[in-house]
Amino acid sequence: xxxxxxxxxLASPSRADDGGERRRYFAALTQDRPDVAxxxxxxxxxxxxxxxxxxxxLTVAQHLVLKMLDAVGSCSQQELSEQLRIDRSVMVGCVDxxxxxxxxxxxxxxxxxxxxxxxxxxxxxxxxxxxxxxxAPVLDHAFAALTPDERATLVRLTRKLLDVPPAD
Amino acid sequence: xxxxxxxxxLASPSRADDGGERRRYFAALTQDRPDVAxxxxxxxxxxxxxxxxxxxxLTVAQHLVLKMLDAVGSCSQQELSEQLRIDRSVMVGCVDxxxxxxxxxxxxxxxxxxxxxxxxxxxxxxxxxxxxxxxAPVLDHAFAALTPDERATLVRLTRKLLDVPPAD
DNA sequence: CGGAAATCATCTACCGTCAAACAATCTCTC
DNA sequence: GAGAGATTGTTTGACGGTAGATGATTTCCG
Numbered sequence: 495x496x497x498x499x500x501x502x503x504l505a506s507p508s509r510a511d512d513g514g515e516r517r518r519y520f521a522a523l524t525q526d527r528p529d530v531a532x533x534x535x536x537x538x539x540x541x542x543x544x545x546x547x548x549x550x551x552l553t554v555a556q557h558l559v560l561k562m563l564d565a566v567g568s569c570s571q572q573e574l575s576e577q578l579r580i581d582r583s584v585m586v587g588c589v590d591x592x593x594x595x596x597x598x599x600x601x602x603x604x605x606x607x608x609x610x611x612x613x614x615x616x617x618x619x620x621x622x623x624x625x626x627x628x629x630a631p632v633l634d635h636a637f638a639a640l641t642p643d644e645r646a647t648l649v650r651l652t653r654k655l656l657d658v659p660p661a662d
Numbered sequence: 663x664x665x666x667x668x669x670x671x672l673a674s675p676s677r678a679d680d681g682g683e684r685r686r687y688f689a690a691l692t693q694d695r696p697d698v699a700x701x702x703x704x705x706x707x708x709x710x711x712x713x714x715x716x717x718x719x720l721t722v723a724q725h726l727v728l729k730m731l732d733a734v735g736s737c738s739q740q741e742l743s744e745q746l747r748i749d750r751s752v753m754v755g756c757v758d759x760x761x762x763x764x765x766x767x768x769x770x771x772x773x774x775x776x777x778x779x780x781x782x783x784x785x786x787x788x789x790x791x792x793x794x795x796x797x798a799p800v801l802d803h804a805f806a807a808l809t810p811d812e813r814a815t816l817v818r819l820t821r822k823l824l825d826v827p828p829a830d
Numbered sequence: 831c832g833g834a835a836a837t838c839a840t841c842t843a844c845c846g847t848c849a850a851a852c853a854a855t856c857t858c859t860c
Numbered sequence: 861g862a863g864a865g866a867t868t869g870t871t872t873g874a875c876g877g878t879a880g881a882t883g884a885t886t887t888c889c890g
Contacts, residue, residue: 516734519745521826523730528805528817529707530726534747535820536704539697558698562691566684572868577687579702581848586870608855608868637696639822649696651816652703654807658689740838749878754840776838776885837886848875856867 539636546632551595552625555580555588560597560622563614568601570609597621707804714800719763720793723748723756728765728790731782736769738777765789 524531543554552560558578563569575585589612592598597618603609614622637645653660692699715722726746731737743753757780760766765786771777782790805813821828 516737516741516745519730519734520747520824521821521829522733523726523745524817524821524824524826525829527726527801528813528820529711529801531817531820531824532700532704532707535823536700537747539700539823543697558691558695562687565690566687569684570868573684577684578691579688579705582869583849583871584847603868606856606868610869633695633697637823639825640819644819644822645696647815648819649692649699651808651812651819652696652699653689653692654812655703655805656688656692656699656706657807658692661689661693738838750839751841751879752877771838774838774886778839832890833888834890835886835888838884839882840884841880841882843878843880845878846876848873850872850874852869852871854868854870856865858863858865860862860864 542636543632546635547628550625550628552621553588553591555584556592556597557622557625557629559585559588559592559612560614560618560625563598563612564619564622568611568613570603570606571612572609574612592618595621710804711800714803715796718793718796720789721756721759723752724760724765725790725793725797727753727756727760727780728782728786728793731766731780732787732790736779736781738771738774739780740777742780760786763789 524534547554555578558580559574562574562577571582571585571589574580574589575582578585580588589598589600589610593600595617597615599613599615601611601613603611637648640648650660692702711722720728723746726748727742730742730745739750739753739757742748742757743750746753748756757766757768757778761768763785765783767781767783769779769781771779805816808816818828
């Protein structure tokens with residue numbers, strides 16, 4: 495650990511840059527802390543997407559719920575929580591909002607009266623279609639710094655971290 | 663958007679798996695939502711690291727502060743906040759804790775009495791050395807699913823997302 | 831010089847997430 | 861059957877991060 499000079503040499507606030515090393519430390523940090531690079535990248539991507547989706551009627555989580563319901567059919571909140579990696583207690587409010595907006599219905603599971611059967615309504619299917627259509631350009635913008643190949647590579651590597659078997 | 667059957671076909675909770683498609687939806691989701699894949703990967707990596715570092719005296723943020731001070735010398739909290747991408751108001755508590763532990767000192771900047779000059783103490787340098795030594799195996803474990811090449815690629819791609827110029 | 835605008839550190843209020851506890855219900859074992 | 865233990869949905873409280881306002885100070889510009 496080769497230390498920098500211990501004497502306090504502060505950049506004088508008026509003078510622009512003294513070497514510039516201090517101003518670019520983030521670049522050095524991301525070199526040997528992949529966790530920090532990953533975390534900060536997630537933050538900027540999420541922020542970019544949230545900005546682009548600011549006027550949207552659906553939350554990202556609500557969109558994901560409708561998307562999963564469309565893909566696999568009616569689900570219990572438990573199944574939604576597990577697959578979408580959204581906490582059960584958060585899923586409650588998420589489904590509440592979707593139900594209030596008339597996009598899903600909460601029916602009782604016929605064989606397990608603990609669980610609900612969350613089912614999309616026709617309005618929900620329409621809202622999902624709109625959200626899906628709006629999503630592609632938003633993702634393209636959020637990942638604009640990457641080529642399509644790089645974006646696919648990023649997905650492949652994050653899926654390995656998530657222990658998801660590689661795609662067919 | 664090819665829809666699944668609209669009729670509510672719920673998995674009976676006792677029966678193990680009905681097709682298994684519902685149980686593996688997360689894999690399908692990460693295919694066309696790179697943002698979700700990235701976000702969830704960050705969560706599992708952060709959780710793994712936090713678990714490994716549970717007995718540690720330093721927070722990740724505190725470690726980063728000491729690391730940057732060691733690399734570039736005394737800094738104002740503002741500079742620390744900017745480079746480490748940690749909010750100013752969070753940095754206050756972070757430096758508070760380090761100061762209470764005797765790992766940094768808060769001196770006044772000689773030319774700008776608004777700013778502090780956060781300076782590491784000898785104890786701080788020792789704590790950083792310990793933390794750095796403990797970090798390597800923790801990172802290796804958190805990224806064990808990736809080969810060294812893949813890990814380097816992940817860093818390269820996240821750095822592009824962060825708009826950091828490529829390494830020399 | 832002298833006021834306007836910007837900056838640094840700080841505090842407070844707010845939002846989203848997570849862990850734990852709870853009631854209702856189901857499954858399993860005897 | 862009957863009771864123990866697990867599961868589903870929900871609520872509650874704590875925690876971490878973020879935005880906005882504030883006081884002290886500095887810089888800018890006429």
